[in-house]
Amino acid sequence: MELIKDLGEHELLRRLKAYCHPHLVGDDGAVLQVSEGMELVVSSDMLVENVHFSDRTTPPYMVGWRSVAANLSDLAAMGAYPLGITVALSLSPQTPWHWVESLYQGMNDCLKSFHTSIVGGDLTRGEVSAIAITALGEVKPEQKILRSTAQIGDSIVITGNHGLSRAGLEILLSPQKYQHIDQKTQQKLILAHQQPQPRLDLLPLLNPYHPITGMDSSDGLADAIIQICQQSNRGAKIYQDKIPIAPEILQIADLNTALKWTLFGGEDFELVLCLPPKKAQQLINHHHSKTKIIGEITEEKKVVLIDNNQPCSEHLLTQSEIFSHF
Amino acid sequence: MELIKDLGEHELLRRLKAYCHPHLVGDDGAVLQVSEGMELVVSSDMLVENVHFSDRTTPPYMVGWRSVAANLSDLAAMGAYPLGITVALSLSPQTPWHWVESLYQGMNDCLKSFHTSIVGGDLTRGEVSAIAITALGEVKPEQKILRSTAQIGDSIVITGNHGLSRAGLEILLSPQKYQHIDQKTQQKLILAHQQPQPRLDLLPLLNPYHPITGMDSSDGLADAIIQICQQSNRGAKIYQDKIPIAPEILQIADLNTALKWTLFGGEDFELVLCLPPKKAQQLINHHHSKTKIIGEITEEKKVVLIDNNQPCSEHLLTQSEIFSHF
Numbered sequence: 001m002e003l004i005k006d007l008g009e010h011e012l013l014r015r016l017k018a019y020c021h022p023h024l025v026g027d028d029g030a031v032l033q034v035s036e037g038m039e040l041v042v043s044s045d046m047l048v049e050n051v052h053f054s055d056r057t058t059p060p061y062m063v064g065w066r067s068v069a070a071n072l073s074d075l076a077a078m079g080a081y082p083l084g085i086t087v088a089l090s091l092s093p094q095t096p097w098h099w100v101e102s103l104y105q106g107m108n109d110c111l112k113s114f115h116t117s118i119v120g121g122d123l124t125r126g127e128v129s130a131i132a133i134t135a136l137g138e139v140k141p142e143q144k145i146l147r148s149t150a151q152i153g154d155s156i157v158i159t160g161n162h163g164l165s166r167a168g169l170e171i172l173l174s175p176q177k178y179q180h181i182d183q184k185t186q187q188k189l190i191l192a193h194q195q196p197q198p199r200l201d202l203l204p205l206l207n208p209y210h211p212i213t214g215m216d217s218s219d220g221l222a223d224a225i226i227q228i229c230q231q232s233n234r235g236a237k238i239y240q241d242k243i244p245i246a247p248e249i250l251q252i253a254d255l256n257t258a259l260k261w262t263l264f265g266g267e268d269f270e271l272v273l274c275l276p277p278k279k280a281q282q283l284i285n286h287h288h289s290k291t292k293i294i295g296e297i298t299e300e301k302k303v304v305l306i307d308n309n310q311p312c313s314e315h316l317l318t319q320s321e322i323f324s325h326f
Numbered sequence: 327m328e329l330i331k332d333l334g335e336h337e338l339l340r341r342l343k344a345y346c347h348p349h350l351v352g353d354d355g356a357v358l359q360v361s362e363g364m365e366l367v368v369s370s371d372m373l374v375e376n377v378h379f380s381d382r383t384t385p386p387y388m389v390g391w392r393s394v395a396a397n398l399s400d401l402a403a404m405g406a407y408p409l410g411i412t413v414a415l416s417l418s419p420q421t422p423w424h425w426v427e428s429l430y431q432g433m434n435d436c437l438k439s440f441h442t443s444i445v446g447g448d449l450t451r452g453e454v455s456a457i458a459i460t461a462l463g464e465v466k467p468e469q470k471i472l473r474s475t476a477q478i479g480d481s482i483v484i485t486g487n488h489g490l491s492r493a494g495l496e497i498l499l500s501p502q503k504y505q506h507i508d509q510k511t512q513q514k515l516i517l518a519h520q521q522p523q524p525r526l527d528l529l530p531l532l533n534p535y536h537p538i539t540g541m542d543s544s545d546g547l548a549d550a551i552i553q554i555c556q557q558s559n560r561g562a563k564i565y566q567d568k569i570p571i572a573p574e575i576l577q578i579a580d581l582n583t584a585l586k587w588t589l590f591g592g593e594d595f596e597l598v599l600c601l602p603p604k605k606a607q608q609l610i611n612h613h614h615s616k617t618k619i620i621g622e623i624t625e626e627k628k629v630v631l632i633d634n635n636q637p638c639s640e641h642l643l644t645q646s647e648i649f650s651h652f
Contacts, residue, residue, distance in 0.1 A: 010645070027473050027557075028403035028541055029369035029463070042445065043355035046414035046461060048452035077354035088372035088458045119368065122458075126374035130415045132448075132458030134370060137355070147353050215354055231353075288575075311607040 003124075004100065007094035012021035012100075013123060019104040021084065021117040032083050038138035040083075043074035049129040051298030058172075060099045062194035063131070064106025066267075070218060071135035072114055073198035073269040079145040081203065084119035085111065087133055088230045090126035101172035103131075109136055112198050143203075143210050147271070150213040150232035154297040155280035157273045160290040161246040162221045163258060167192030168266025170252065178252055185248045196269045199211070202287075206273075209283050214273035221262040223294075224272040225305050232274075238295035238317070241306040263305075327558055330426065330451075331419035338426075339449060345430040347410065347443040356446035358409050364464035366409075369400035375455040384498075386425045388455070388520035390432025392593075393396035396544060397461035398440055399524035399595040405471040406463030406527065410445035413459055416452035429457075440526050469529075469536050471599070476539040478556035481606035484598045485525055487572040487573065487614040488547045490582060492591025494519030496578065511574045522595045526592040528613075532599075535609050540599035548589040548643050550598040551621075552629050558600075562619035564643070566633045589631075589643070 004012060021030075034040050045067065047053060052065045068085065075082050084093065086105065091100065091206065111117050121134075168189035171178045199216070206212060217224045221243075229236050240259070249258045274297055275283070285293050307313040330338060347356075360366050371393065373379060394411065401408050413433065417426065419566040439445050445462075494515035497504045502514065525542070532538060539558065543550045547569075557564050566585070575584045600623055601609070610617050633639040 028400040029367040029406065029461070031404070031465070031470060032366040032368060034366050036362065040358040040360050040366060040409075040462070042358060042410075042412055042460070042462060044412035044414045044446055044448050044458070046416050046448045046450050046452075046456070046458055048416050048450055049454075051416075051450060051452055074354040078357070080355065083366075084370055086370035086460055088370045088460075090372050090374050090377075090456055109639050120370055122370050122372045124372050124374055124377060126372075126377055126454065126456065130372070130374075130416055130454050130458075132370070132372055132450065132456075132460075133357070134368070134412055134458075134460035135415075136366070136368060139357070144357060191456075211567040 002097040002114055004095045004097060007097060010124070016104060016123065019108050019118055021119050024277045032119060032136065033234055034083070034138050037140065039081035039144065040139055041075055041078045041137040041139055042134060044134045045069060045071050045134065045195060047131045053070065055155060056204065057230060058194065060102035060277065061106035064103040065110045065195050067133055068110040068129050069198050069269060071133045072200060073216045073218055075135050075137035076198050076200045076203065077145060077214065077271060078137065078139060079143045079203060080139035082116040082200070083136040083138055084113055084116055085120055085133050085135045087121040087131065089121065090115050090124050090130040091126055092127060092129055105156060108307050113158060114198070121220055131152060133230045138292050143207065145212050145214045147213065147215050147228050147231035150234050150274040150295055150297045152299050154213065154274035155277045155293045156225065156236060156238065156295040156297065157280050157283065157291060158221065159202055159273070160268070160270040160276055161244055162217060162268045162270060163249050163262035163265045164246055165190035165267040166261040167249045167252055181252055188248055193267065196267060198269050199271050205287050207256045209275055210278045212273050212275045214271055217268050217270045217272050218266060220264045220266040221272065223266070226317060226319055228272065228274060229301065229303055233301065235298040236295055236303045237298055238303065238305045242292060242294045244290065244292055298321065328423040328433060329419065330417050330423060330523065332460055333423060335449070342430060342449065345434050346364065347445050350362060356412070358445060360409070360464050363466065365467055365470065367401055367404045367406035367463040367502060368460060368463055369397060370458065370460045371397050384520060386428035387432035389435045390429040391457055391521050392431045393457050394436040394578055395522045395524050395595060397459045398526060399542045399544055401461050401463035401527065402524050402526045403471060403540065403597060403647065404463065405469045405529060405532065406465035408440055408442040409464055409528070410442055410458050410463040411461045412443055413447040413457065415447065416450050417422045417645065418453060418455055419451055419453060424487045430539050436592060440524070451487040471538050471540045473539065473541050473554050473557035475537060476554055476560050476600040476623045478560060478623055478625050479603065480600040481603045481619045482551065482562060482564065482621040482623065483619055484547065484596055485528055485594040486594070487544060487570055487598070488530065488594045488596060489575050489588035489591045490515055490518035491522060491593040492587040493575045493578055507578055507629055511577050513623055514574055519593065522593060524595050525597050531613050535601055535605045538599050538601045543594050543596045544592060545594040545597050546590045547598065548595065549592070552643060552645055554598065555629055558623070559627065561624040561626045562621055562629045564622055564629065564631045567635060568618065568620045570616065571616055
């Protein structure tokens with residue numbers, strides 16, 4: 001097996017160049033154009049071996065796909081279209097070349113599906129592998145999505161189902177336990193975990209509805225709502241019966257677990273958006289899909305989950321609760 | 327001693343926010359303005375504990391300063407003015423808070439002296455510490471400095487002395503060996519290693535002389551010349567007697583070693599520039615300092631070091647030679 005230490009830095013760089021935008025590599029930095037009148041959006045992420053990925057749950061192709069998807073999702077969360085990403089990589093000398101190749105193929109395939117590319121980076125050795133990605137995007141100032149601008153009465157909209165990625169992880173961690181589940185369901189959940197889709201596709205659909213407040217649900221649906229409320233200095237009411245629970249999750253978990261994964265699972269990379277109720281309803285009417293209103297922004301600075309089927313059931317969602325779940 | 331693992335993620339983030347640009351942190355990404363008509367320049371770097379820094383040679387303040395300096399130098403090398411940097415940090419739970427605080431103070435002090443700041447980032451745990459920095463800058467298209475545009479006959483200009491950082495490292499590695507050297511010399515060399523200055527100060531002085539080809543000498547003077555020649559598909563003649571050897575280096579090393587450190591030492595972060603001889607001379611006349619012409623770009627695709635004091639002395643500089651020195 002060909003290892004990184006056998007290749008040498010120059011050969012490794014030569015091979016990795018094949019994955020980078022050809023006109024942008026070879027100088028101390030990459031030069032990019034930001035379109036006139038657009039603002040630059042920048043987001044950075046670091047993924048470390050044995051913390052964010054391991055060979056047990058994620059093949060290198062998927063590590064690459066997911067790390068890019070997470071960064072492109074940060075752009076989508078700001079309303080920004082991608083300009084490119086930089087990749088700084090620390091590799092153990094014992095890493096097989098095949099691992100690195102698959103990592104870059106995964107990154108590249110994800111980037112390609114969103115018409116963008118690697119524009120620069122760095123390569124170094126280290127005891128453990130680590131991937132640092134910086135995503136660059138551009139946004140029209142009036143289409144910028146921030147967390148801090150939610151208004152009392154805004155509807156809270158989610159752009160798709162949550163908890164699927166968490167359910168997929170569960171199957172990967174305990175395949176024996178779920179071997180009786182049909183292959184199609186297993187595949188769908190595993191794919192949700194390994195090849196999540198950043199919601200850049202939604203940005204053009206949002207054009208008529210700005211200003212919009214929001215972020216992505218990369219750290220979970222509940223976390224996103226709490227973050228938006230904290231940054232906006234507001235609260236929220238979330239209605240449990242309005243939160244869709246994917247039927248695939250209910251095939252592998254009871255309702256209580258499914259609700260927990262849906263609220264706290266993370267890595268679904270949907271958008272959580274706040275906008276006036278009328279506009280929210282228009283958005284949903286025009287966008288025939290899984291976009292749903294699940295609650296509203298309130299004056300009182302707490303986030304409560306309300307179960308309409310049970311009288312007087314109010315459950316307070318807090319960040320410490322989120323942490324206690326994982 | 328307060329350790330990272332005792333602080334918790336939220337408290338750590340709260341403390342680190344103090345070092346970031348206040349208006350830019352709190353969303354999925356930072357929003358920056360690129361001035362009208364300017365292009366965006368992006369450069370990424372990864373530094374890993376025990377590879378790029380260790381407590382033996384570099385206190386955390388200096389790790390912070392140097393990592394920022396290296397990235398700002400990449401911008402200077404492109405002719406670009408800084409817009410800000412992002413910092414993605416992986417920290418071992420055993421890291422003392424004081425180490426992180428000093429790291430950020432070093433980064434911030436270097437950033438402040440160049441009127442820029444941290445605009446975003448990421449924080450994660452890992453077995454070893456690693457720092458990934460992405461520097462963002464802007465440049466007028468006609469003032470962009472590339473490596474690939476050197477012309478036959480261009481003079482090769484360096485903006486200052488080389489080898490000082492390497493000499494400083496030597497003193498840090500073997501303090502006993504150099505304890506007889508006067509304190510002022512020791513301090514100057516150590517400072518060159520620990521607090522290098524990216525040459526952003528030179529950019530306004532270069533305005534009348536564009537187009538200029540070049541890069542920084544972060545990987546050594548010889549490396550910079552070889553890289554420029556490779557990217558420009560040219561060669562170079564370098565005259566040994568025109569390469570200034572800093573007198574401080576000669577206090578701790580013989581002439582042969584001093585020349586090696588000057589050519590191959592690295593991390594001096596000067597600029598290596600190529601421009602027509604007349605313009606090069608004008609630049610030097612106007613800029614009364616250590617800026618010097620050390621050679622010229624040639625058609626023949628090899629980089630030769632010529633010792634005018636010895637007849638027929640031509641020494642071929644190659645990348646494999648650079649690697650064999652370290």
